[in-house]
Amino acid sequence: MGRRILLENDHVPGIETIDVYRKHGGYRSVEKALKKMSPEQVVEEVQKSGLRGRGGAGFPTGMKWSFLAKPEGVPRYLLCNADESEPGTFKDRYLMEKIPHLLIEGMIVSSYALGANQSYIYIRGEYMWILDILEKAIAEAKAAGFLGKNILGSGYDLELGVAPGGGAYICGEETALIESLEGKRGNPRMKPPFPAVKGLWGCPTVVNNVESIAAVVPIVNDGGEEYAKIGIGKSTGTKLISASGNLVRPGVYEIDMGISVEEFIYGDDYCRGIAYNKKMKACVPGGSSVPILPAHLVTKTAAGEDRLMTYESLADGGFASGSMLGSGGFIVFDEDQCIVRNTWNFARFYAHESCGQCSPCREGTGWMEKVLYRLEHGTGNLHDIDLLAEINKKIEGNTICPLGDAAAWPVAAAIRHFREEFEWHVTNREEAQRKNYGLLKESVA
Amino acid sequence: MGSSHVDLSKRHTEKPSFSPEKLAEVQALMNSYPEGKHKSALIRILHIAEEEFGGWLSIETMDYVAELMNIQPIEVYEVATFYTMFNLDPVGKYVFEVCRTGPCMLVGSDQIIDYIGEKLNIKVGETSSDGMFTLKTAECLGACGYAPMLQCGKKFHEHLTKERVDEVIASYREGKVPN
Numbered sequence: 001m002g003r004r005i006l007l008e009n010d011h012v013p014g015i016e017t018i019d020v021y022r023k024h025g026g027y028r029s030v031e032k033a034l035k036k037m038s039p040e041q042v043v044e045e046v047q048k049s050g051l052r053g054r055g056g057a058g059f060p061t062g063m064k065w066s067f068l069a070k071p072e073g074v075p076r077y078l079l080c081n082a083d084e085s086e087p088g089t090f091k092d093r094y095l096m097e098k099i100p101h102l103l104i105e106g107m108i109v110s111s112y113a114l115g116a117n118q119s120y121i122y123i124r125g126e127y128m129w130i131l132d133i134l135e136k137a138i139a140e141a142k143a144a145g146f147l148g149k150n151i152l153g154s155g156y157d158l159e160l161g162v163a164p165g166g167g168a169y170i171c172g173e174e175t176a177l178i179e180s181l182e183g184k185r186g187n188p189r190m191k192p193p194f195p196a197v198k199g200l201w202g203c204p205t206v207v208n209n210v211e212s213i214a215a216v217v218p219i220v221n222d223g224g225e226e227y228a229k230i231g232i233g234k235s236t237g238t239k240l241i242s243a244s245g246n247l248v249r250p251g252v253y254e255i256d257m258g259i260s261v262e263e264f265i266y267g268d269d270y271c272r273g274i275a276y277n278k279k280m281k282a283c284v285p286g287g288s289s290v291p292i293l294p295a296h297l298v299t300k301t302a303a304g305e306d307r308l309m310t311y312e313s314l315a316d317g318g319f320a321s322g323s324m325l326g327s328g329g330f331i332v333f334d335e336d337q338c339i340v341r342n343t344w345n346f347a348r349f350y351a352h353e354s355c356g357q358c359s360p361c362r363e364g365t366g367w368m369e370k371v372l373y374r375l376e377h378g379t380g381n382l383h384d385i386d387l388l389a390e391i392n393k394k395i396e397g398n399t400i401c402p403l404g405d406a407a408a409w410p411v412a413a414a415i416r417h418f419r420e421e422f423e424w425h426v427t428n429r430e431e432a433q434r435k436n437y438g439l440l441k442e443s444v445a
Numbered sequence: 446m447g448s449s450h451v452d453l454s455k456r457h458t459e460k461p462s463f464s465p466e467k468l469a470e471v472q473a474l475m476n477s478y479p480e481g482k483h484k485s486a487l488i489r490i491l492h493i494a495e496e497e498f499g500g501w502l503s504i505e506t507m508d509y510v511a512e513l514m515n516i517q518p519i520e521v522y523e524v525a526t527f528y529t530m531f532n533l534d535p536v537g538k539y540v541f542e543v544c545r546t547g548p549c550m551l552v553g554s555d556q557i558i559d560y561i562g563e564k565l566n567i568k569v570g571e572t573s574s575d576g577m578f579t580l581k582t583a584e585c586l587g588a589c590g591y592a593p594m595l596q597c598g599k600k601f602h603e604h605l606t607k608e609r610v611d612e613v614i615a616s617y618r619e620g621k622v623p624n
C-alpha cells in the first residue's frame with residue numbers, strides 16, 4: 001500500500017472520538033495555524049501544495065481561495081460540499097464516517113485562512129447518520145476549545161453547522177448547494193456573479209469538497225512543499241478513489257497520484273483485478289459524468305504509453321481517446337456488461353436529476369433517455385444513434401450549469417467507442433434482448 | 446425531477462403538532478442561523494416532520510411547518526416537491542429505497558429489485574397490503590462499492606443477496622432494525 005495521508009488512521013479503534021484522534025496527532029494544524037501563522041500564510045501553503053479541488057473540476061484550491069472578495073464589514077462563508085451524489089463516488093462518506101474529526105479540523109484551519117466566522121457542511125440527505133456523527137464530533141471539538149469564541153486564545157471565532165439536503169444530485173453544483181442551504185429549491189444560479197463575490201445570503205463564499213478540505217490538514221502540518229512532492233506535475237498529493245463495479249475488491253483507496261491505472265486495477269494493494277476471472281470491457285474513471293473508455297484505452301493511452309492515475313494522464317487524448325479523473329469514481333465493467341444498457345441507465349439518471357430550469361437540459365436529457373430506452377429494448381433504429389448525437393449538440397454549452405454537459409458527454413463517448421454495439425442492438429433486436437455483445441469489438445481492436 | 450405535485454385528496458385528519466421536545470429542537474435549529482435566515486432550517490425540519498408524522502408530508506404537515514417557521518405555505522410546498530427524499534403520499538412503516546444506478550446495476554440491483562417486489566408482492570412505488578413495506582427505487586446513494594444496496598430510514602443495507610434480503614425483511618417484520 002502506498003503512502004496514506006488522509007486515511008492513515010482509519011482503522012484505529014475509536015478514531016472517531018476526539019481523544020483518540022488527538023492521540024494520533026489530531027488538531028495539530030489548528031494549533032499551528034492559529035498560533036503561528038497568519039491567514040495569508042495558510043493560503044500561501046495551500047497554493048504551494050498545488051492541491052486541486054477534489055469535487056470533480058480539479059480547480060486549484062489555493063487560487064480559488066485567493067479570489068474570495070473581502071469587503072469590509074461583510075461576513076464570508078466557507079461551505080463544505082458533502083453532497084456526494086455523482087454515481088460511482090463514495091469516498092467522502094468513507095472519510096466522514098471513519099475520521100469525522102479530520103473534516104472538522106480541516107474546516108477550522110480553512111475557515112481561519114478565509115476569515116470566515118461561520119461555516120457549514122452541506123451533506124446529502126441520505127447520509128443522515130453521518131450528519132449525526134459530524135454533529136457529535138463538532139460538539140466534542142467545541143468542548144475542547146477548537147470551536148466557538150476566541151479559539152485557543154487566538155482571538156479567532158468560528159461556529160460550524162451541518163445542513164442536510166433532500167436527495168437532489170444537482171445540489172452538489174455549488175450555486176444549487178447555496179440555494180438549497182438557503183432553504184430553497186436547488187436551482188443553479190447564473191454565473192457571474194460567482195460565489196466568491198456573491199454566494200450564501202449574497203455574501204462572499206467558498207465552496208470546497210470534503211476531501212479538499214481534509215487535505216488542508218496535512219498541508220498545514222507538513223507544509224505545502226512537502227505535499228507537492230507527492231504526485232506528478234500538476235497532479236500533486238494523494239487522491240481518494242472510490243472503486244466500484246466488477247472488481248475483486250471494490251472500495252475506497254487512497255493512492256499516491258501517479259500510480260499506473262494497471263496497478264490500481266490489478267495490483268494486490270488495490271482492486272486485485274476483475275471479479276470471477278473475467279476480462280475488463282470498459283471503465284469510467286471519474287464518476288458517471290466523464291467519458292467511458294474501452295479496455296484498450298484504460299491502461300494505455302492511444303499513443304501506447306502507460307495510463308497513470310493523474311488529472312493529465314487520464315485526460316490524455318482529449319475526448320477522442322481520453323477521459324477525466326473527475327471525482328475519482330472509478331467504475332469498472334466486465335465482459336458481460338452491456339454498454340447500451342449502462343448508457344441508458346446513466347441517461348435516465350440525468351433526466352431524473354435535471355432541475356428543469358433550462359429547456360436544452362430538461363428536454364434533452366429526457367429525449368436521450370427515451371431514445372436510449374428504445375435502443376436497449378429492441379425498438380430503436382439506426383437513425384436513433386445519430387439522433388443522440390444531434391440532441392447532444394443541442395445541450396452541450398447551452399445550459400446554466402454543467403449538468404447538461406455531464407449528461408451529454410458520456411452518451412457521446414459511449415457511441416464513439418462502442419458504435420458497433422449500438423448498431424448490433426438495432427440489427428439483432430431479438431438476440432440483443434437475450435445476450436450481450438461482449439468483447440466482440442475489443443477482440444478486433 | 447419534479448413531476449410530483451401536491452395532491453389535495455390526501456390529508457391528515459388531525460392537525461399535526463410536535464411534542465414539546467421536538468418543538469424545542471426545531472426552534473433551536475431555526476435559531477442556529479443568523480437573524481432573518483432561519484428559512485435555511487426548512488429542509489432539516491421537513492425531515493423531522495416526515496419522521497414524526499407518519500413517514501410522509503401531508504398538506505397539513507407542510508402548512509404546520511410553514512406556520513411554525515413563519516413563511517408562506519408555498520415556500521414549503523415548492524421545496525417538498527423538489528427534493529425526492531420527501532414522500533408526498535402515505536407510505537408503509539418501512540420504506541425500501543433500492544439503488545438502481547449504473548454501479549449497482551453492474552452487480553445485480555435489477556434482480557434485487559425484482560426479488561423484493563416478488564417477495565412482498567408489490568411493484569415499485571407500491572406498499573404491501575399489511576402496510577409494512579413500501580418499495581421504491583433511488584439513484585446512487587453513495588454505496589457503489591458495497592452494492593447492491595438499499596436504504597431504509599437512516600440505515601444502509603449493503604452487499605445484498607437474495608438471502609440477505611430475506612433476513613432484512615424478516616428482521617423488520619419482527620420490529621427489529623437488521624444489523
Ligand SMILES: Cc1cc2nc3c(=O)[nH]c(=O)nc-3n(C[C@H](O)[C@H](O)[C@H](O)COP(=O)(O)O)c2cc1C
Nearest residue numbers: 053054055081083084085172173174208209212402
Ligand atoms: C451537477 C454537478 C454536481 C456536482 N456534485 C458535486 C458533489 O456532489 N460534490 C462535490 O464536492 N462537488 C460537486 N460538484 C462540483 C461543485 O460544483 C464544486 O465545483 C466543488 O464542490 C468545488 O469544490 P472543490 O474545488 O474542492 O472540488 C458538482 C458539480 C456539478 C455541475
Ligand code: SF4
Nearest residue numbers: 355357358361399401
Ligand atoms: S443545466 Fe440542467 S440541471 Fe443545470 S440549471 Fe439547467 S436544467 Fe438545471
Ligand code: FES
Nearest residue numbers: 544549586588589
Ligand atoms: S450506484 Fe448504487 S450506490 Fe452508487
